[in-house]
Amino acid sequence: MLAVNQLSHSFKNGVEATPVLNEIDFHIAKGEMVALLGSSGSGKSTLLNLMAGLMKPTTGSILIDGSPIEKMSENQLAEFRRSHIGFIFQSYELIPHLTVRENVELPLVFQAVKPKERRDKAVSLLTKVGLGEKTEMFPSQLSGGQQQRVSIARSLVTEPAIVFADEPTGNLDTKTEKEIIDLLIELNGTLGITFVIVTHELEVARRARRVIQLRDGRLVEDGAWAGETG
């Protein structure tokens, strides 16, 4: 499903190159739920941007469903992202003047899906995330946790191969955080969605079956959560 092979990345600053990721290797199988953990500056966002095709690596490769995304052109990548990858952001990134349902439908508008089909899919997913009664409301009328549920529904509407979540509970209180983690675990179990969740939150790491831990741009742990390493 996702293979990261010998991935290294440096940011160039004039003539100097700062290495940020060093020879990262891992595979994620379909249906896994993986937390990507690491302290600030360890390289999590860089790795996520590379895996999502938002940046090209200095060396190494990233395969999603067998396709090496670092070899794609910008147009190919944009199309690939739209059809294969879902995103969940810390700050939800909902469009304020669209209703909850219209926000969830939006990725399908770009795929030219017919209005009735879009609507049915959006309502069905909103029901799955517990917002069946709120489809015609606007984002500002919902709580943070509810807005994150909308963004989760939106990430799934194109039936992506993999969903990347960047600090999805970063703006939420502890109780709501737990509810969002419960929802992600449920969607992983019932729909078999593959999730990669970038997080600082130990609670997320504790509840994911697999944790990949970065330190100073290196992969230092990969397996069941066994507590933080040194």
Ligand SMILES: Nc1ncnc2c1ncn2[C@@H]1O[C@H](COP(=O)(O)OP(=O)(O)OP(=O)(O)O)[C@@H](O)[C@H]1O
């Ligand atoms: N565009 C850039 N140019 C130069 N250096 C960068 C750039 N983006 C990130 N870095 C550096 O790369 C390192 C890793 O950053 P990254 O954002 O991937 O870490 P992170 O683990 O996601 O941190 P955080 O949890 O704070 O978001 C940091 O030292 C950062 O300063």
